[in-house]
Amino acid sequence: MQAKGKATLEYTDGKTAEFPVFGGSIGPDVIDIRTLLGKTGMFTYDPGFLSTASCQSAITYIDGDEGVLLYRGYPIEQIAQHCDFLETAYLILNGELPTAAEKAEFDSTVTHHTMVHEQLTRFFSGFRRDAHPMAVMVGVVGALSAFYHDSLDINDANHRRVSAIRLIAKLPTIVAMSYKYTVGQPFVYPTNNLSYSANFMRMMFSVPTEEYKVNDVLVRALDRILILHADHEQNASTSTVRLAGSSGANPFACISTGIACLWGPAHGGANEACLHMLEELQARGGVEKLGEFIAQVKDKTSQVKLMGFGHRVYKNYDPRAKLMRETCHEVLTELGLHDDPLFKLAIALEKVALEDEYFVQRKLYPNVDFYSGIVQRALGIPTSMFTCIFALARTVGWIAQWTEMIADPEMKIGRPRQLYTGAARRDLTPIGQR
Ligand code: CMC
Numbered sequence: 001m002q003a004k005g006k007a008t009l010e011y012t013d014g015k016t017a018e019f020p021v022f023g024g025s026i027g028p029d030v031i032d033i034r035t036l037l038g039k040t041g042m043f044t045y046d047p048g049f050l051s052t053a054s055c056q057s058a059i060t061y062i063d064g065d066e067g068v069l070l071y072r073g074y075p076i077e078q079i080a081q082h083c084d085f086l087e088t089a090y091l092i093l094n095g096e097l098p099t100a101a102e103k104a105e106f107d108s109t110v111t112h113h114t115m116v117h118e119q120l121t122r123f124f125s126g127f128r129r130d131a132h133p134m135a136v137m138v139g140v141v142g143a144l145s146a147f148y149h150d151s152l153d154i155n156d157a158n159h160r161r162v163s164a165i166r167l168i169a170k171l172p173t174i175v176a177m178s179y180k181y182t183v184g185q186p187f188v189y190p191t192n193n194l195s196y197s198a199n200f201m202r203m204m205f206s207v208p209t210e211e212y213k214v215n216d217v218l219v220r221a222l223d224r225i226l227i228l229h230a231d232h233e234q235n236a237s238t239s240t241v242r243l244a245g246s247s248g249a250n251p252f253a254c255i256s257t258g259i260a261c262l263w264g265p266a267h268g269g270a271n272e273a274c275l276h277m278l279e280e281l282q283a284r285g286g287v288e289k290l291g292e293f294i295a296q297v298k299d300k301t302s303q304v305k306l307m308g309f310g311h312r313v314y315k316n317y318d319p320r321a322k323l324m325r326e327t328c329h330e331v332l333t334e335l336g337l338h339d340d341p342l343f344k345l346a347i348a349l350e351k352v353a354l355e356d357e358y359f360v361q362r363k364l365y366p367n368v369d370f371y372s373g374i375v376q377r378a379l380g381i382p383t384s385m386f387t388c389i390f391a392l393a394r395t396v397g398w399i400a401q402w403t404e405m406i407a408d409p410e411m412k413i414g415r416p417r418q419l420y421t422g423a424a425r426r427d428l429t430p431i432g433q434r
Helices: 036-040 076-082 085-094 100-111 118-126 133-146 157-183 196-205 216-228 236-245 251-262 270-283 286-298 319-334 341-355 357-361 369-379 383-406
Strands: 005-011 015-022 060-063 068-071
Touching (some): 015 036, 068 085, 068 319, 085 100, 100 157, 100 196, 118 133, 118 157, 133 157, 157 196, 157 251, 216 319, 216 383, 236 383, 270 341, 286 357, 341 369
Antiparallel strands (some): 005 015, 060 068
């Protein structure tokens, strides 16, 4: 990489140190501070990585001020309109859109890896039936490394590719099994003549006693949810996958760390939390009680947040939220639910928040999770499964980011430093003398 300039740091007693500045293809430049410790004896301090680029990546670009999201350079709006999820997955993994022949081959390869090792199906019965499906997912996805030894050599590009395909192909099967286990229904094996999303819907909702009819509008909605959640550059779970992978851990173990991180309510758990919030608000009186609720959100002592609002990077309307709002309309119309009280409440809540000085000042806009919960609920997906759907979608982003990192000659084990604030060196008094 060629430096495009330099930055000079003035520090203790007027000393100075210079650092190269690099530019990406778009977006802010970065100051390369890798030599900072050697030159100054100091670290940077950046909790939450507010100003730190942890890697180079050519996969996803976000302009949070403008509300732009690009996968491999293509705007999310165009991808959502023209591609299905597997075409999007191909793009994210390989960097270019597939030709029709490449797409057919990729679809076929993924489709032929959707079954899981039969022994893995026994794994589920070790969990309590009332376990949260994300707890089951963390365990089962991590356990894939115990089943697929033949693709664990991270230094072999073909092993990496096979693991990526296995993860993308098997996640829908595992998510559906996690659901079937919690409701006490038999597992449904994948079927090869359906699309990725249709197959997933069938594994989730069909029962042996009835014929399952695929609804194209609902399948398309699920496909869109998957597309919109497929990657989002260096978010918390992706950074977790990269950090775990930087030690050389196998890809299945790394993806399970991503799932664990995604589970938190500030990240992937937000759509579940958002739907609970809407249901609770509805129970308290719905639109009538909006003012009271917003006042509670603005009261810092209440600890109440408007879930589905705000984002670390987007300081404008999340472009995924716009697309999800559109899908929400389509699904509710298809199902004859346009008068759905939660959807009406969400629209009213969005309007009030967007006009309120508290949210305007802080640039808090709806994020993708504000509407995705309502769509998933309409599709029949129970609230506790929402984050699993997010994990299924994000697996492609995680594995693409992991693959990019492993192939990067500049990769190093991730090892942040700290500002130590504990006790200075002191001598121990043996327990009998304390
Ligand atoms: N409701 C009320 N106030 C909020 C909210 C919210 N949802 N989000 C941020 N704020 C306030 C925050 O209290 C702070 O106020 P002040 O300046 O007075 O202290 C200000 O806005 C800036 O917030 P921040 O906490 O510095 O923002 P952040 O970048 O650290 O956090 C966030 C981003 C997503 C964690 C946060 O906005 C949030 O908790 N939102 C609700 C949860 C949510 O919807 N998460 C889904 C994110 S999108 C899906 C994903 O990518 O995982």
